[in-house]
Amino acid sequence: MRYNRWALYGLLCLAAVMIMAPVFIMISTSLKSMDEIRNGSIFTLPTDPSFAAWSKAWFGDCTQTLGEKCGGLSSSFMTSVQIVIPALFLSVGLGAVTGYSLAVWKMKGANVMFAALLVGMFIPPQVTLYPLIIMIRELGIFGSIPGLILVHVIWGVAFTTMMFRNFFKTVPQDLLKAARIDGAGFWRLFWHVMLPLSLPILGVAMILQFTYIWNDFLLGLTFGGRSGQPMTVALNNLVGSQFGEKEYNVDMAATMLTALPTLAVYLLSGRLFVRGIAAGAVKG
Amino acid sequence: MALIPAMTITIVCFYGFIIWTFVISLTRSRLLPVYKFTGFEQYVRLFANERWWTAMQNLAIHGFLFIGGCVVFGYFLAILIDRGVKAEGMFRTLFMLPLSMSFIVTGVIWQWVMNPGLGLQEAVRALGWTGFEFNWIVRPDRSIYTLAIAGIWQQVGLCMALFLAGLRNIDPNIWKASRVDGIPVWRVYLHIITPMMRTVFFTVFILMSAIVMKAFDLVVALTGGGPGFSSDLPARFVVDHILNRQELGLGAAGAFVLLCTVIAVISPYIYFELKKERGGRGH
Numbered sequence: 222m223r224y225n226r227w228a229l230y231g232l233l234c235l236a237a238v239m240i241m242a243p244v245f246i247m248i249s250t251s252l253k254s255m256d257e258i259r260n261g262s263i264f265t266l267p268t269d270p271s272f273a274a275w276s277k278a279w280f281g282d283c284t285q286t287l288g289e290k291c292g293g294l295s296s297s298f299m300t301s302v303q304i305v306i307p308a309l310f311l312s313v314g315l316g317a318v319t320g321y322s323l324a325v326w327k328m329k330g331a332n333v334m335f336a337a338l339l340v341g342m343f344i345p346p347q348v349t350l351y352p353l354i355i356m357i358r359e360l361g362i363f364g365s366i367p368g369l370i371l372v373h374v375i376w377g378v379a380f381t382t383m384m385f386r387n388f389f390k391t392v393p394q395d396l397l398k399a400a401r402i403d404g405a406g407f408w409r410l411f412w413h414v415m416l417p418l419s420l421p422i423l424g425v426a427m428i429l430q431f432t433y434i435w436n437d438f439l440l441g442l443t444f445g446g447r448s449g450q451p452m453t454v455a456l457n458n459l460v461g462s463q464f465g466e467k468e469y470n471v472d473m474a475a476t477m478l479t480a481l482p483t484l485a486v487y488l489l490s491g492r493l494f495v496r497g498i499a500a501g502a503v504k505g
Numbered sequence: 506m507a508l509i510p511a512m513t514i515t516i517v518c519f520y521g522f523i524i525w526t527f528v529i530s531l532t533r534s535r536l537l538p539v540y541k542f543t544g545f546e547q548y549v550r551l552f553a554n555e556r557w558w559t560a561m562q563n564l565a566i567h568g569f570l571f572i573g574g575c576v577v578f579g580y581f582l583a584i585l586i587d588r589g590v591k592a593e594g595m596f597r598t599l600f601m602l603p604l605s606m607s608f609i610v611t612g613v614i615w616q617w618v619m620n621p622g623l624g625l626q627e628a629v630r631a632l633g634w635t636g637f638e639f640n641w642i643v644r645p646d647r648s649i650y651t652l653a654i655a656g657i658w659q660q661v662g663l664c665m666a667l668f669l670a671g672l673r674n675i676d677p678n679i680w681k682a683s684r685v686d687g688i689p690v691w692r693v694y695l696h697i698i699t700p701m702m703r704t705v706f707f708t709v710f711i712l713m714s715a716i717v718m719k720a721f722d723l724v725v726a727l728t729g730g731g732p733g734f735s736s737d738l739p740a741r742f743v744v745d746h747i748l749n750r751q752e753l754g755l756g757a758a759g760a761f762v763l764l765c766t767v768i769a770v771i772s773p774y775i776y777f778e779l780k781k782e783r784g785g786r787g788h
Contacts, residue, residue, distance in 0.1 A: 229585060229588055229590060230590065232585055233582075233585050233586070233590060233596055236582055236585075236596075236600065237596060237599045237600070240599060240600055240602070240603065240658065240661075240662075241599060241602075243603075243614045243615065243618055243658065244602070244603075244614075246614070246617070246618055247614050247617070250617065258623060259623065262627065262628035262631050262632075263617075263618065263623070263624055263625065263627075263628045264628050315510055315511060316511075318507045318511075319507065319508060319510075319511035321507075322507045322508050323508070334508070334512065334515070336775070336779055337515050337516075337519070337520070338511070338515055339775060339778065339779075340519075340771075340775060341515055341519040343715055343767055343771045343775075344519060344523070344764065344767070345718060345719045345740060345760070345763055345764060345767055346719070347719075347721070347740055347743040347744055347747075347760045347763060348522075348523055348526055348760045348761065348763065348764045349518060349519065349522035349523060349526065350743075350744070350747060350760070351525075351526060351529065351538075351747055351753065351756075351757065352518075352521075352522035352525040352526060353518065353522060355538075356518075374514075375514050375518050378510075378511055378514055379515070379519075382511060407507070432605060435607070436606070436607030436608070436609070436610075437607075438607065438608065438609050438721070438722040438725070438726075439721055439722065439744065442748075443744075443748065453607050453609040453610075453722075456609055456610070456613065457609055457613075457725065457726055460613050460616070460726070461729070469617060469620075469623065472613065472617065473614075473617065476610050476613045476614060479607070479609070479610055480605075480606045480607070480610045483605045483606060483607070484602070484605055484606065486605065487601075487602065487604075487605035488598070491594075491598065494601075494605070495597070495601065495666055
């Protein structure tokens with residue numbers, strides 16, 4: 222029995238080491254100099270840790286790039302922030318209202334509508350990509366932050382609606398009846414009864430939507446143009462550029478900078494993230 | 506009234522746009538949509554396209570390895586944690602950590618780890634095993650496997666969490682009974698618990714399939730579809746033809762075929778979800 226216990230912890234620690242190894246390699250590479258990277262192994266700790274690569278990834282290096290903008294990732298970071306915050310609140314807000322009306326106000330076709338939304342979560346974005354490009358272009362917001370916010374709301378609403386609708390379905394009918402007898406209308410019931418009840422699910426939806434929007438690549442690539450490049454697109458460009466000598470430490474620092482916001486949200490939110498990720502996994 | 510925005514999005518941006526894409530796939534559109542219909546010519550071209558078949562074949566290989574790997578490792582990790590370990594929360598947090606990162610981040614990290622010149626291969630050789638070879642990322646016949654490695658690394662935590670939730674729902678009396686009967690723990694898992702978990706396996710399979718079929722970011726960041734088109738996937742084929750190659754009609758045809766594949770895999774799941782709903786309301 223004791224022997225088994227050791228094997229159990231041994232296996233768990235081995236799995237933990239294997240999963241954390243790439244993260245460790247990313248961090249330690251970002252703190253090394255290029256000389257050390259060329260002459261050492263990816264597993265060694267940096268002998269002389271420095272944040273030089275981080276600052277180069279963030280501020281850019283204007284001495285090397287030719288003609289291209291040398292702004293580093295800081296401007297894309299700001300773009301991502303400007304996209305995430307409005308898109309987050311709009312998609313979660315819209316999902317809450319839609320989920321509430323579908324679950325509580327039983328009207329004709331509510332179930333058909335829900336089924337249609339559920340299917341919508343699985344549709345690969347590639348299938349609607351080109352018509353969406355035309356729509357955004359016709360609205361005159363292609364290649365801009367408002368355009369990206371709109372496509373994120375469009376792509377997020379199925380997921381947020383599903384989360385809220387499934388939660389509101391579990392609210393006891395008696396509570397709703399009591400509120401209605403007290404004369405609460407559509408919006409009063411929403412603001413004063415349902416929304417306060419849904420705080421935990423609101424947290425889950427916010428965390429997941431933040432992660433999805435921040436981590437998105439395809440929409441940013443397609444709709445961002447030159448001025449609206451979010452962080453993931455900028456990172457991919459930086460790593461993929463064939464300009465001059467590859468600087469792996471700068472690449473890894475840039476990767477770390479891209480990953481940090483969602484990592485922080487994950488580590489701070491813990492359980493809420495776990496609860497939501499299963500429900501939202503279909504979004505991929 | 507409050508439903509109008511979401512309804513418009515669903516009807517126009519989901520279903521309307523799918524039809525629009527289908528219509529484009531029936532035309533000869535290249536850079537811009539032109540509505541001169543040519544029937545199923547684009548589909549004929551698509552099925553004659555070697556790169557498309559490479560991508561479809563890769564989808565099958567990647568899907569098999571990725572889903573299989575996630576299910577096997579995820580279930581195994583869930584069982585380990587379910588054995589009642591201390592610091593369970595810490596292990597869970599660590600296993601799910603990669604989930605919070607984007608596929609782009611995952612791809613870039615693994616591209617560096619698998620870098621044949623300075624990455625894992627060199628590091629292992631430096632430890633003394635000089636014949637060690639791990640250069641899959643630059644080998645056309647192996648690059649597709651690197652996608653599964655990086656993909657499993659990122660998603661295994663999700664599978665673990667789903668399986669763990671399933672294991673926690675198992676009636677504790679089963680464990681008591683099996684202990685009384687003296688059945689070894691591994692046999693209880695294999696012959697009793699695993700069959701009871703079939704709905705969880707089904708859910709995991711569907712969720713992972715949805716991820717596989719949409720896989721785009723990971724290929725772009727990890728291999729760029731290369732070397733050549735050796736690790737290309739359908740989702741990347743479609744985006745490439747629509748955005749870069751001025752082959753709108755062909756890309757639309759590919760997108761539509763991709764959608765049909767998704768529907769074929771997903772529809773049993775949707776059916777069960779809706780049936781569950783209807784069953785639940787009966788009470």
